[in-house]
Amino acid sequence: MIRPSVLFLALLCWAIPASAASPSFLGTLGLNTVPSARLDKAGTFRAGISYMDPYENAFVSLSPADWFGITLRQSAEVSSLRSDPKGLYPGVDLKLRVMEEGKWRPEMAVGINSALGHRHMAGEYLAFSKRYNDFDFTGGLGWGRYGTSGMFNNPLNAFGNHFNDRRDIQGPIANGPGDWFTGNDMGLFGGVEYTTPLAGLSLKLDYNSDRYAAERQGSDYKPLSPWSFGLNYAPKPWVNFGIAAAGARKVMATLSLKGNFGQWFGRNSPESAPQPMNRVRTDNTSTGAMASDSAKYNGTILHDLRRTASSVWGKLDTIEGDPIPQQVGRAARSMSNHAGKDTEELIITPGFLGLTGPNVRIMRRDMERAGQNQGSPQEVWRHGSVNAPIPDGLKGTTVDIDRFGNGTNGHPIPQFKFILDTQLSLSEEDSGVLYSTGVVGEVKQRLSEHWMAGGGLRLNAAQNYSRLQNFRQPASFPVRSDASQFAGKTVTLDRLYNGYLRSFAGGTVHVMAAGGYLEEMYSGIGGEVLWRPAGKTYALGADLWEGLRRDPLSPMALMLNGDHVLSGHLNAWYEIPDTDLTLGVQAGRYLGQDWGGQLSLSKYMLNGVKFSAFMTATDHADFNEFGGTTHIYSGIRLTLPLGNVTKYIPRGSEARLTIAPVGRDFGQSIDSPLPLYEMTQPFSTRAMMQNWNGVTE
Numbered sequence: 001m002i003r004p005s006v007l008f009l010a011l012l013c014w015a016i017p018a019s020a021a022s023p024s025f026l027g028t029l030g031l032n033t034v035p036s037a038r039l040d041k042a043g044t045f046r047a048g049i050s051y052m053d054p055y056e057n058a059f060v061s062l063s064p065a066d067w068f069g070i071t072l073r074q075s076a077e078v079s080s081l082r083s084d085p086k087g088l089y090p091g092v093d094l095k096l097r098v099m100e101e102g103k104w105r106p107e108m109a110v111g112i113n114s115a116l117g118h119r120h121m122a123g124e125y126l127a128f129s130k131r132y133n134d135f136d137f138t139g140g141l142g143w144g145r146y147g148t149s150g151m152f153n154n155p156l157n158a159f160g161n162h163f164n165d166r167r168d169i170q171g172p173i174a175n176g177p178g179d180w181f182t183g184n185d186m187g188l189f190g191g192v193e194y195t196t197p198l199a200g201l202s203l204k205l206d207y208n209s210d211r212y213a214a215e216r217q218g219s220d221y222k223p224l225s226p227w228s229f230g231l232n233y234a235p236k237p238w239v240n241f242g243i244a245a246a247g248a249r250k251v252m253a254t255l256s257l258k259g260n261f262g263q264w265f266g267r268n269s270p271e272s273a274p275q276p277m278n279r280v281r282t283d284n285t286s287t288g289a290m291a292s293d294s295a296k297y298n299g300t301i302l303h304d305l306r307r308t309a310s311s312v313w314g315k316l317d318t319i320e321g322d323p324i325p326q327q328v329g330r331a332a333r334s335m336s337n338h339a340g341k342d343t344e345e346l347i348i349t350p351g352f353l354g355l356t357g358p359n360v361r362i363m364r365r366d367m368e369r370a371g372q373n374q375g376s377p378q379e380v381w382r383h384g385s386v387n388a389p390i391p392d393g394l395k396g397t398t399v400d401i402d403r404f405g406n407g408t409n410g411h412p413i414p415q416f417k418f419i420l421d422t423q424l425s426l427s428e429e430d431s432g433v434l435y436s437t438g439v440v441g442e443v444k445q446r447l448s449e450h451w452m453a454g455g456g457l458r459l460n461a462a463q464n465y466s467r468l469q470n471f472r473q474p475a476s477f478p479v480r481s482d483a484s485q486f487a488g489k490t491v492t493l494d495r496l497y498n499g500y501l502r503s504f505a506g507g508t509v510h511v512m513a514a515g516g517y518l519e520e521m522y523s524g525i526g527g528e529v530l531w532r533p534a535g536k537t538y539a540l541g542a543d544l545w546e547g548l549r550r551d552p553l554s555p556m557a558l559m560l561n562g563d564h565v566l567s568g569h570l571n572a573w574y575e576i577p578d579t580d581l582t583l584g585v586q587a588g589r590y591l592g593q594d595w596g597g598q599l600s601l602s603k604y605m606l607n608g609v610k611f612s613a614f615m616t617a618t619d620h621a622d623f624n625e626f627g628g629t630t631h632i633y634s635g636i637r638l639t640l641p642l643g644n645v646t647k648y649i650p651r652g653s654e655a656r657l658t659i660a661p662v663g664r665d666f667g668q669s670i671d672s673p674l675p676l677y678e679m680t681q682p683f684s685t686r687a688m689m690q691n692w693n694g695v696t697e
Contacts, residue, residue, distance in 0.1 A: 064601055073121075107129045126140055126142075144182075148209070153186065164183075274333060324683060455495055510532065614636075
């Protein structure tokens with residue numbers, strides 16, 4: 001039987017185009033057994049497996065940027081492909097480009113294998129790659145596994161005794177920053193890849209500086225010759241096969257699937273053509289007709305409309321998943337067609353579930369020109385503004401259309417969507433690869449201007465979390481270590497809550513409060529505040545939750561087991577200029593009563609795809625059966641919009657993939673049903689600018 005999580009990854013890679021490159025044995029881009037300085041293009045996703053006696057690897061890689069890549073890897077020591085593993089050595093591998101390739105200079109990258117994880121496969125390197133016609137040459141310096149040849153001493157010893165010694169690679173203590181670039185010995189590695197005239201075929205030759213010190217400890221393992229020769233074949237852009245002879249005694253094989261999320265096609269698209277623009281202005285001025293046309297042509301509710309002789313201002317309830325500029329532009333068409341002869345200024349305040357973003361000011365003449373194919377989005381941007389002030393004369397006018405009072409031209413529409421939720425772990429030292437796949441049906445209903453309700457049911461389709469019960473002792477007060485009991489239920493109540501959302505200060509300060517069944521494992525009450533100034537690259541916030549533990553053994557997991565905990569965090573975000581990357585920082589108290597912080601790097605793409613890599617470190621550690629501990633919890637989260645995949649999937653639906661350790665009790669926080677930063681992301685100045693071309697569509 002094909003595991004649902006593996007099938008999900010395969011379909012994901014097949015569905016999106018990819019760039020040319022191939023992984024090495026451990027999953028990072030390179031030759032056969034050594035890494036190169038090459039990185040995938042931003043947005044590239046890879047999933048693969050590899051085998052060379054005595055190891056098999058499973059890996060998943062993401063590239064948030066052209067200059068940075070992260071790989072989650074599970075390495076298993078096996079006697080044969082069908083045997084149970086003798087040891088499991090998970091790791092998080094990082095690669096950072098520090099110099100781009102030029103006419104004469106090579107590309108240079110710094111890499112760390114098992115930057116976090118087990119020390120058995122750990123190694124650091126500085127790699128150089130230079131292309132000449134069809135040849136791509138690579139050379140590098142290595143520490144750890146890449147330095148056991150001991151060709152020369154570690155030059156970093158000059159900076160202190162810390163770099164002299166490297167801890168025993170067989171010990172149970174996890175690898176971490178204190179182990180990077182340590183050890184007295186260093187090695188050299190290198191090789192070349194030749195791209196043949198046959199499409200998709202390349203030949204690889206390399207020299208490895210790994211002398212297999214870990215394998216020789218306590219056994220009669222005979223080290224391989226450092227040379228390897230092989231080939232890589234990509235019959236399709238999204239698949240790579242690799243095979244090589246390593247040291248004339250071993251055969252190495254790799255299979256990987258790849259794709260680039262920049263070409264993902266699932267984001268919502270308009271269900272109808274935009275409303276035609278009047279070619280000639282008339283004396284007709286009707287805010288009622290504006291609201292009616294917006295509902296008719298756009299499926300959105302335009303309300304709280306006010307007008308003067310020269311301006312019209314209205315609030316727009318936006319649709320989740322659709323770009324805000326497109327929705328604003330279509331609402332502006334509805335306003336323009338019924339704004340009389342003299343109105344020149346259209347102001348729209350976009351909102352979602354009671355939150356509002358900065359005011360968008362559009363000049364009517366620019367929309368008229370765009371509607372007649374004579375203007376452009378750039379003209380609309382140049383003459384308009386985001387975070388526009390409301391003229392005093394317009395503030396004092398009477399509201400013609402009240403969203404929740406008399407004269408409303410629309411009713412709150414429940415927002416329903418499906419979520420394909422897949423959890424995958426390559427980080428276990430006792431259970432191999434763990435997975436869980438389920439479908440969540442979720443609905444959100446606005447009750448009044450600022451109150452709403454939400455709920456969802458979870459159908460667990462397939463999982464192998466039962467392995468957790470075979471290897472780990474149950475915790476007295478579990479946080480998430482009883483994940484197998486939740487995943488083992490066919491149907492559970494995922495969420496059921498009431499929420500209050502409101503924005504202040506022109507859509508720059510947002511507050512949220514929620515209570516009820518907040519997530520799969522916790523009920524409770526709490527809230528969040530966010531300050532996100534328009535036009536700035538930073539945001540600050542705080543959250544506080546009283547979590548009540550749900551009992552997985554009760555029907556639908558509705559009962560509470562009596563455990564409760566107070567958790568809360570201070571949060572900060574920084575949008576890295578000229579990129580679609582956001583750096584996040586969190587510090588506070590987690591659900592296991594542990595204190596610590598989280599660092600994350602998120603990528604928000606134009607087509608609605610979002611993925612992030614995160615690392616959480618706390619003052620408590622999870623234990624495993626082999627005596628190991630870890631204070632660090634890390635992983636990758638990926639979200640793909642599904643609203644345009646097929647007409648049978650509700651708009652706003654999405655696929656979520658989380659690749660992270662399963663069943664951990666520390667470094668865990670409430671999965672907020674209403675995360676303010678994510679909800680206000682479409683209103684941000686950066687998101688508005690990136691999606692602005694849609695204002696005329």
